[in-house]
Amino acid sequence: MFKNRIEAGLFLAAKLKKYKNDPSVILAVPRGGVPVAYTVAKELDFPMEIILTxxxxxxxxxxxxxxxxxxxxxxxxxxxxxxxxxxxxxxxxxxxxxxxxxxxxxGDKEPENLMGKTVIIVDDGMATGNTILNSVNVIRKSNPKKIVVAVPVASPDAIKKLSIEVDEVITVFAPATFYGVGAFYDNFMEVNDDEVLFYLDKMHKLSPTN
CATH class of the missing domain: 3.30.1310 (Ybab; Chain: A;)
Structure with a gap:
């Protein structure tokens, strides 16, 4: 059980440390995946943006x-x-x-060039995996080196489905009995657009180019 999406992101970042020296990009699934992805990107010093699919x-x-x-x-x-x-x-x-x-x-910022990079797709959890799978099939056309799906919690069915489509699925918790993503968070309040902008702004300020 996670306190909130920030804590979940810290646990997830620890699982992703092996990619720290790869040229990697974090892609956040809006809106719930953004606080998790921000935390991962901050911990590992990776660029982050939202998935536009x-x-x-x-x-x-x-x-x-x-x-x-x-x-x-x-x-x-x-x-x-x-x-x-x-x-x-x-x-x-x-x-x-x-x-x-x-x-x-x-705004006017162009999306990251994914060619030849390790693309890490982050959400706050996966129930069916269909949302991320749709994005994977589009992202693959950008010719990344690897596609990694990273979520704090996922159903066994979702992990099985995505594992045959991407290079790796990383999760902190994969319960045999799955009641929905929100069941594994103490605080699973809906993330709104203002919060998404808040985290994207914080990410922008962390960028070494600013």
Whole structure:
């Protein structure tokens, strides 16, 4: 049981020390993953930014993900009911939203170049793993050296699912009986946009270029 996301991040950072000498980038899953990722990035002196990806939903059920998109890449699993016109329409809609998120959270800062780097995706936990899996499939197109998924707590099913898709899955706690991510935190209050901006600003001030 973690007190909060900051404590969870400290435990996670200890598990990630072996990557300290790698050229690494921390990618935080917004919004709950941001305090965890900030703590990891601060402890290991890695750059951090948020993942700008969103799922592409099926036309008959938007909650059912058939792929994901970033501002520059996307992937889609083939479905006979899904037309190219629909995909292009969704890409346009999603990228408008992603541009709004980028402007709000990153301003004019360009995203980190992931090519040849160890990309460490951080969230506050994984129940199904589907959210991170969607992001992994997009991030892979940026040609990183390694993709590592790091979360304080995860279900065995999520770990199994992601382990065949990435170079390593690192977790502090992997309970056999999983009741949901929030069950493993004393304080699991929802993280809002202002808190995301707070941690991103703190990260910016820690940067040696500032």
């Amino acid at each position: 969103k799922k592409i939903g099926h036309p008959l059920n938007k909650e059912y993900a058939i792929g994901a998109a970033s501002l520059t890449n996307y992937f889609v699993l083939p479905h006979k009911d899904v037309t190219d016109e629909y995909i292009q329409s969704e890409l346009k809609r999603i990228r408008i939203r992603l541009k709004e998120m980028k402007q709000k959270f990153m």
